[in-house]
Amino acid sequence: MKIISVANQWHQICSHNPCARFTDVILRSYGQVMLQNNALSGLIFLLGVLMGGYLSDKPAIGAASLVAVISANIMAYVYQLNEKAWQQGIYGFNACLTGIALATFCENSPYLWCTIVLASILSVFITKALSTILQQWYLPCLTMPFILITWIYLLAIPSFSALSRVQADTATAHITSFTLLHLLPSSILGIAEVFLFNSTLVGITFLIALAVNSLRITLYAITGSILAIGIALMYGGQLELITLGLYSFNAVLTAITLITFSNSPDSKTNLYILLAIILTVFTQSALTTLLKPYALPVLTMPFVVVSWLWLLINQTLNQR
Amino acid sequence: MKIISVANQWHQICSHNPCARFTDVILRSYGQVMLQNNALSGLIFLLGVLMGGYLSDKPAIGAASLVAVISANIMAYVYQLNEKAWQQGIYGFNACLTGIALATFCENSPYLWCTIVLASILSVFITKALSTILQQWYLPCLTMPFILITWIYLLAIPSFSALSRVQADTATAHITSFTLLHLLPSSILGIAEVFLFNSTLVGITFLIALAVNSLRITLYAITGSILAIGIALMYGGQLELITLGLYSFNAVLTAITLITFSNSPDSKTNLYILLAIILTVFTQSALTTLLKPYALPVLTMPFVVVSWLWLLINQTLNQR
Amino acid sequence: MKIISVANQWHQICSHNPCARFTDVILRSYGQVMLQNNALSGLIFLLGVLMGGYLSDKPAIGAASLVAVISANIMAYVYQLNEKAWQQGIYGFNACLTGIALATFCENSPYLWCTIVLASILSVFITKALSTILQQWYLPCLTMPFILITWIYLLAIPSFSALSRVQADTATAHITSFTLLHLLPSSILGIAEVFLFNSTLVGITFLIALAVNSLRITLYAITGSILAIGIALMYGGQLELITLGLYSFNAVLTAITLITFSNSPDSKTNLYILLAIILTVFTQSALTTLLKPYALPVLTMPFVVVSWLWLLINQTLNQR
Missing domain, CATH: 1.10.3430.10 (Ammonium transporter AmtB like domains)
Structure with missing residues (x-):
């Protein structure tokens, strides 16, 4: 019961405060990785990601996921792709995974962070495009944009000296x-x-x-x-x-x-x-x-x- | 003319006897490999498959095709995917080819037979899913489910010690x-x-x-x-x-x-x-x-x- | 202004003379490679292609592109696939690129020219088929037919002794x-x-x-x-x-x-x-x-x- 009353309070804060609303979208983006449209779930997922990065001696991973989710959601907001989907974190969860994957598979460098921001923004557009194709059959994108953009960047590494793969x-x-x-x-x-x-x-x-x-x-x-x-x-x-x-x-x-x-x-x-x-x-x-x-x-x-x-x-x- | 009267008799038996109807579906599944919705054609195809297995010193092939077709059609019946398509053998012909291919390319073992049953059942679901996609353009599945499931199993062999490829x-x-x-x-x-x-x-x-x-x-x-x-x-x-x-x-x-x-x-x-x-x-x-x-x-x-x-x-x- | 009056004259000639109309389609096919539905642009592209072949010591490239565009447009005309698209050069530009690519990547031989004609004709049918799929989402084919048919022929080379790749x-x-x-x-x-x-x-x-x-x-x-x-x-x-x-x-x-x-x-x-x-x-x-x-x-x-x-x-x- 207590959780529900806290949830209601949070809901009310979000309806007034744009900052809280954006935080809500960020958290839901974490939740949507496992299809949970729930800000509290999202918060715990976020804690798990931060902990996971810390425990694997790669604290950059947690930061990478946050940078990715924030970049993606800002871009989706600017282009107003789909208001309702945006609120549910649909434009953020692929970026979240992309940030984690790039930080896991690539060497840390300023280029990496630039790449994470770029890849996250691109994942938003890919999500929108794939949704248009898939709505013909009422199918969701799932994590396809994450897979595509991560594969593209990993496959592109041999062509670019600025990026390198972690051993x-x-x-x-x-x-x-x-x-x-x-x-x-x-x-x-x-x-x-x-x-x-x-x-x-x-x-x-x-x-x-x-x-x-x-x-x-x-x-x-x-x-x-x-x-x-x-x-x-x-x-x-x-x-x-x-x-x-x-x-x-x-x-x-x-x-x-x-x-x-x-x-x-x-x-x-x-x-x-x-x-x-x-x-x-x-x-x-x-x-x-x-x-x-x-x-x-x-x-x-x-x-x-x-x-x-x-x-x-x-x-x-x-x-x- | 004689063939036609026999065909009519068979038709009548099928309308009364569920066992005969199921046999009819099995035979049509064989016929549909070459797009023939005809039980007699199917019967001759079945004889050809049995003969082919025997002549190539792999009698298991004939049995594999039968096991596959029967498993697939039972599953399609249980899930009542599409009554009319089921009667025409549409849910069986991909399983038929899958059974033959797995028995041809893999070493005989109890795991193989378990795999044939599984792959046949999966081919039914893949057929249904692909049909839903392709009906947008009035296209039939053809043998795509067979190709997908056979490639998946052949590619999976290196990961699993229970399966092995025939030299x-x-x-x-x-x-x-x-x-x-x-x-x-x-x-x-x-x-x-x-x-x-x-x-x-x-x-x-x-x-x-x-x-x-x-x-x-x-x-x-x-x-x-x-x-x-x-x-x-x-x-x-x-x-x-x-x-x-x-x-x-x-x-x-x-x-x-x-x-x-x-x-x-x-x-x-x-x-x-x-x-x-x-x-x-x-x-x-x-x-x-x-x-x-x-x-x-x-x-x-x-x-x-x-x-x-x-x-x-x-x-x-x-x-x- | 002068260009426009010449364009008008050409337009008039085309409406009377089938030969001129076909020439118009050929030129627009060259223009459409860069999405320009314009006969004059097409003419300059054609000159560029002839010049390019000459400058790279492969004059066959220019001829190959012409043979390809002509074959494709004749075939599209015979099968009357889509009158309006045909007039705009939509059935020719993929053939144009295919002709250039095959003449660039393959050794010159009578087989090559036979292949160029075949590939160009096939590109017309692939264009039509892909258009049918893509119109679901109001998407154009772009150069997909060219890519598919060129990849197929390049990948087929190892199987056929009559074709060989340029070093x-x-x-x-x-x-x-x-x-x-x-x-x-x-x-x-x-x-x-x-x-x-x-x-x-x-x-x-x-x-x-x-x-x-x-x-x-x-x-x-x-x-x-x-x-x-x-x-x-x-x-x-x-x-x-x-x-x-x-x-x-x-x-x-x-x-x-x-x-x-x-x-x-x-x-x-x-x-x-x-x-x-x-x-x-x-x-x-x-x-x-x-x-x-x-x-x-x-x-x-x-x-x-x-x-x-x-x-x-x-x-x-x-x-x-």
Whole structure:
């Protein structure tokens, strides 16, 4: 109850104060990374991101995400692309991920920060353009603009001496078996990896951010993560990747997205979400093979492709 | 006449007996691989597939195709995606090809069969989703779901120790010249290669399956195959590939599809189909180069791309 | 005034004489490469192309472009795809570029000329098909058919002994610094590179061709070229490529296209075109990395992708 009364107060402040309204949009932009149109969730996600940057010895990541989200939302406001979408943080969440990804994969330099601002602004326009294409089928952009702009910048690095890629960390300790004890930490890492972090503490923070808005979605997120681990284990996936949650983060997003757009989670819907998670895991492995020659991360592409396909079917299933 | 009366009897049985109706759908799923909505054609295709598996010392292929078609059609029935399309075998033919391809390219193991069932079920959902996208332009899915799901699984193999790729057969005897004597057998092999088989007998069986439904389509199929060989020979394509019908199978499908959707085969239509066949041959060579680093087969992708483009034009030509 | 009266006379001749009308379409096809629906512009472009072929010791290029444009327009006339589009040269400009590209990248041989005719005819059908898809979003094809058909033929070369790729020229003299003196010549080379030429004289001819139709577009073209050079310099791009205008030609086309489709060039529009040019430069570098393993030129793909995205946004901006 207390949370609700605080939320109401915040709502009232926002309606009067343009500064508070802009802060609200910034926070919702963080929330929308996991489809939560909720400022409190967003605030906790933001804390998680700051913590994640700090814990991975890259505090620049948190600042990068903030710079990105602010640049994107200012630009979207100036061009008045879509008032309602802007208020819900729709023009900010791709910039948030782009900022984090560029700060994670590129060496820190003044050029990097210039690139982050540019990429964030461009992500706003790409979001608008893709929305126009996708509205034909009532589909949301999801994180496609983030994937496109990040891939473009990472692929452009060899052409430009001002940008350079961070040397990949050496892999963590070799793992010879996966026991039930690994299951929960790995699933939570899968949640953290949505924002490209590798920390259980951050994963738990993100789960709290989800739980603040919806317990059902939290449940589906963690179940999606566990299922992806199970599928990868069954087919003999690499234990290092499974333990780090790298098979899970796309499945988490698929699960959240499909349950958000479903009317009622009956057994047919659950089976249909399970199939989507299975396809997400295999699409991720396939994309990994495709992108290997370019040393390109798959990011959240498997989630986007599978969710688009499944949302198209969902429309038919819900029509009846 | 006798065939027609048998067909009528079968029709009557199907309207009463759900088991017969399901068998009818299974057979039509086989027929739809070459766009024939005809249970008898389907039955002959099924016999050809069983024979092809047997002749290539891989009897599992026939079983794989049956398992795939049955899984797919059960799933499509449970989710009641589109009653009419289901009855015509539209939800089964991609699974049929997926089953054959996975059994051809992967080592036999319990995981393979689990994968075939999964891939077939997923192909149903992908078919439904792609149909929703493509109906905007009145385009059919063709074999796109089969191509996508097969590529995803083949590309995923390096990530999973439970799946492994069959070692490619060493090429057949070296051929130094192509004479008129090679023309007919090679064209017939082109028909067999639609189902990934390399046997003239199987090719003849498939031609009979076509002829049962339409002589005109049979004529266009074999002509498409011959033309593809002619174009490849003219441009100096590899004789081994030409002789095996590997330049033909996509052209065969393009020819069948375009004549099926054309109103009247006048000379303008024939020229327009010829151009499509030429583009199919070059698209196939281009895709071969693109996919070589990934050791990925082109499957029927050239046919799908060219047919979609040409069907879009066809709508305009027929409008007048 | 004199030009206008000559234009009127030409208009009158065209309405009576089918031969003149066809010539008009041929010339407009050249003009449409840079979006100029103007026969006089087209004539100057044609002269530039002939000159460019001559200056680069490849006179076949000029002939190839003519053969291509004529073949394409005859085919479009025979199939009566779209009367109005045909008259404006819409079915010819992709063929024009395809002819130039194939004559530039492939060894001269009778097969090459056969391929140029075929590719040009196919480009007409691809133009028609893509238009049908894109009209859903009121988007033009731009040079997509040219890119697709040229890539297909270049990728198909390894499969066919009748076609072979020209050995790439060794790079020009090594450049150690870029001064203001380089800026104008390099920007003009960027204009010439739209038609794949590397000559300042040809670039100036093309600028005149633009100026005949619209001074504003000429200004945006050269500004786009200069901006692309600036961005590439700022990020430390390779000086050789920058000096040759290879970072500019896509930006030139983006600038021309976006200003053509904009209502009023206010500061918001100019910023939005600047962002498009920035994205064009980075997309070009990204595509270069992607296509390197296949030794495939990026052609005008970055321009097409960015222009499509930005034109989609433009519709929203102009609606208000």
